[in-house]
Amino acid sequence: MSDHEYTPTSKVGKWFNDRLPLLTLANHLTDYPTPKNLNYWWTFGGILTFCLITQIVTGLTLAMHYIAHADMAFESVEHIMRDVNYGWLIRYIHANGASMFFLAVYIHIFRSLFYGSYKSPREIIWIIGIIIYLLMMAAAFMGYVLPWGQMSFWGATVITNLFSAIPLVGEGIVTWLWGGYSVDNPTLTRFFTLHYLIPFLILGLVVLHIWALHVPGNNNPVGIDIKKPSKDTVPFHPYIVIKDGFALLMFMIVFAFFVFYSPNILGHADNYIEANPMVTPAHIVPEWYLLPFYAILRSVPDKLLGVVAMLSAILILAVLPWLDTSKIRSAVFRPLYKQFYWILVADVLILGYMGAMPAEGLYLLIARVATAYYFLHFLVILPVLGFKEKTLPVPLSITEPILGGSPNLAMAKNKESIDK
Amino acid sequence: MKNFIKLFSILVLFFFTVTQSQSAEKVDYLKTDWSFKGLFGKFDRGSLQRGYQVYTEVCASCHSMKYLSYRNLGEKGGPEFSEAEVKAIAASFEVTDGPNADGEMFDRPAKLSDKFVMPYENVKAAQAANGGAYPPDMSVLVKARGGGVDYIYSLLQGYEDAPTGMTLDEGVHYNKYMYGNKIRMSAPLSDDLIEYGDGTKATVEQMSKDVTTFLMWAAEPHLESRHQMGFKAIVYLIILTILVYFSMKKIWSRVESEV
Numbered sequence: 217m218s219d220h221e222y223t224p225t226s227k228v229g230k231w232f233n234d235r236l237p238l239l240t241l242a243n244h245l246t247d248y249p250t251p252k253n254l255n256y257w258w259t260f261g262g263i264l265t266f267c268l269i270t271q272i273v274t275g276l277t278l279a280m281h282y283i284a285h286a287d288m289a290f291e292s293v294e295h296i297m298r299d300v301n302y303g304w305l306i307r308y309i310h311a312n313g314a315s316m317f318f319l320a321v322y323i324h325i326f327r328s329l330f331y332g333s334y335k336s337p338r339e340i341i342w343i344i345g346i347i348i349y350l351l352m353m354a355a356a357f358m359g360y361v362l363p364w365g366q367m368s369f370w371g372a373t374v375i376t377n378l379f380s381a382i383p384l385v386g387e388g389i390v391t392w393l394w395g396g397y398s399v400d401n402p403t404l405t406r407f408f409t410l411h412y413l414i415p416f417l418i419l420g421l422v423v424l425h426i427w428a429l430h431v432p433g434n435n436n437p438v439g440i441d442i443k444k445p446s447k448d449t450v451p452f453h454p455y456i457v458i459k460d461g462f463a464l465l466m467f468m469i470v471f472a473f474f475v476f477y478s479p480n481i482l483g484h485a486d487n488y489i490e491a492n493p494m495v496t497p498a499h500i501v502p503e504w505y506l507l508p509f510y511a512i513l514r515s516v517p518d519k520l521l522g523v524v525a526m527l528s529a530i531l532i533l534a535v536l537p538w539l540d541t542s543k544i545r546s547a548v549f550r551p552l553y554k555q556f557y558w559i560l561v562a563d564v565l566i567l568g569y570m571g572a573m574p575a576e577g578l579y580l581l582i583a584r585v586a587t588a589y590y591f592l593h594f595l596v597i598l599p600v601l602g603f604k605e606k607t608l609p610v611p612l613s614i615t616e617p618i619l620g621g622s623p624n625l626a627m628a629k630n631k632e633s634i635d636k
Numbered sequence: 637m638k639n640f641i642k643l644f645s646i647l648v649l650f651f652f653t654v655t656q657s658q659s660a661e662k663v664d665y666l667k668t669d670w671s672f673k674g675l676f677g678k679f680d681r682g683s684l685q686r687g688y689q690v691y692t693e694v695c696a697s698c699h700s701m702k703y704l705s706y707r708n709l710g711e712k713g714g715p716e717f718s719e720a721e722v723k724a725i726a727a728s729f730e731v732t733d734g735p736n737a738d739g740e741m742f743d744r745p746a747k748l749s750d751k752f753v754m755p756y757e758n759v760k761a762a763q764a765a766n767g768g769a770y771p772p773d774m775s776v777l778v779k780a781r782g783g784g785v786d787y788i789y790s791l792l793q794g795y796e797d798a799p800t801g802m803t804l805d806e807g808v809h810y811n812k813y814m815y816g817n818k819i820r821m822s823a824p825l826s827d828d829l830i831e832y833g834d835g836t837k838a839t840v841e842q843m844s845k846d847v848t849t850f851l852m853w854a855a856e857p858h859l860e861s862r863h864q865m866g867f868k869a870i871v872y873l874i875i876l877t878i879l880v881y882f883s884m885k886k887i888w889s890r891v892e893s894e895v
Contacts, residue, residue: 252891256640257640294703294775294776297857297858298703298708298857298858304858304862305865308862319647323644450893455888455891458880458883458884458887458888459884459888461880462880465877465880468873469870469874469877470648472866472869472870473866473870476862476865476866476867476869477863477866480779485779485780485784488776488779488780488855489772489780
């Protein structure tokens with residue numbers, strides 16, 4: 217998609233490239249014109265790629281030592297922790313890597329929400345992203361089951377039981393998922409198989425995600441279409457590569473703190489107790505990254521409707537490009553949307569907190585209000601806002617706000633010229 | 637950049653507090669200085685050896701430690717008994733091996749490669765001998781309790797008379813740190829219950845601290861190398877980050893834009 221035709225300089229290169237244009241692809245990736253005003257919130261795409269590769273590499277290594285059997289899984293994890301060379305390191309990277317992956321993906325998603333990156337012409341990128349996010353949740357949930365601790369077993373029981381809410385066929389589906397009449401060895405082996413498969417599906421979707429991105433090019437903090445290449449863009453290499461690398465290193469420092477100094481803080485203590493179908497833990501809580509959806513599930517009194525609400529909360533994101541009626545992408549030029557955006561962020565954090573608390577009394581009430589607001593934001597506020605909001609004037613190019621000082625100054629100038 | 641760092645640290649902080657409030661129940665545990673906490677935390681070798689003594693002379697009559705082997709007692713980062721000592725420890729236990737050439741099972745002294753001998757044949761036998769309650773395996777016990785080492789340390793010293801008005805069933809004891817305050821295990825420690833080989837006075841507090849340290853090592857045998865490697869890894873990352881930062885500044889100085 218570079219504007220110029222690429223021809224390799226060497227003869228061998230040319231011969232090869234005529235048959236398989238890998239060099240053209242490499243050239244496209246290094247030359248790829250990128251808006252030069254991307255801020256650090258844009259570095260999380262690269263960070264996420266790193267997370268995925270880390271999970272796959274550590275996961276493959278763990279799979280060489282792990283035994284997917286109800287009687288041996290817990291013991292094999294302890295074997296990894298004690299006797300496999302650096303097994304503790306690999307497992308702690310993998311377990312904390314899941315949390316880091318979600319931390320990064322939430323930042324990535326909320327960046328998209330702030331700067332309107334999901335809007336035309338980037339709807340397909342966004343929808344592929346939502347599918348990746350769904351697959352990540354499935355992979356993370358099944359991965360958490362594999363150590364076969366108490367929280368693994370009971371988490372699996374609670375989540376699979378949700379399918380029983382489906383009328384008529386629900387019970388049958390649950391038996392089919394379990395491969396029996398309760399969560400047991402057949403459940404563990406199929407979860408292991410799927411946990412192994414899903415990351416490669418994600419990898420394939422990531423390729424599509426990036427391919428779809430390279431058609432229109434990156435959105436940017438100003439949210440305007442830019443000419444490519446132009447003085448508004450820089451080539452991906454070295455500019456974006458070094459910047460992403462710098463951000464990735466900062467991210468890795470946070471990651472390393474978790475792995476080396478608090479490797480178990482993000483997990484639940486009960487998962488170091490071997491699974492016991494006879495003893496139910498006092499509180500069954502999912503991993504932190506699923507808590508907002510868990511809160512939505514529990515805030516609806518009816519089981520079926522709760523499941524519907526939880527699923528809708530995720531799937532509603534897929535139609536977001538059509539729910540948001542505003543033509544302006546970046547929240548920088550949408551004063552009202554900006555406020556609602558931060559309310560939504562707070563709302564999701566509140567939901568996450570309520571998901572960790574017992575579903576009773578004031579907690580439940582707050583969770584219900586927050587759930588209602590979540591849907592209100594997407595179904596009412598966003599569509600109406602597009603028609604009612606008075607947006608700020610948008611600059612014509614990226615260079616303009618930068619050369620004119622701060623973006624606000626450029627906007628003010630713009631406004632003056634319009635007023636005149 | 638500044639905004640980014642501000643927001644990012646707020647996020648990480650929030651994330652810490654939520655997960656902490658989720659895992660730790662709000663109980664004031666007894667506090668003591670643990671040598672293994674912090675960036676350079678290491679185990680106190682003497683405490684680990686005394687802790688093993690408490691475990692083997694007191695706890696081991698009911699609690700198994702099935703993921704540990706005798707060889708672990710001599711490994712680096714653990715109690716570090718000498719090889720002769722570990723062999724003597726192992727040899728003092730009997731294990732059933734076999735079948736031999738005649739197809740018979742036979743008893744022999746334990747070797748370094750054997751797992752810790754379990755006090756009961758199976759869970760049912762353990763329950764039968766303990767009024768229905770199963771004394772949990774202690775291999776990863778510290779990590780399996782919300783309060784971690786502080787919880788275990790407090791529990792061992794938390795036996796009191798039940799408050800008036802609270803009736804306890806036969807064989808149930810009151811412990812102020814136990815979830816629900818009712819515990820099947822009777823107070824396991826009392827002053828001078830054992831005689832430490834190194835002459836340390838065996839108070840309940842001392843024994844609690846030693847055995848908890850030992851349990852922490854049992855659950856995290858590679859804790860010391862984890863801390864050492866972590867420090868090196870993070871220092872390395874910080875230096876590399878600084879170098880990359882200046883390279884980035886240099887590269888971006890070619891365009892009229894900020895990074």
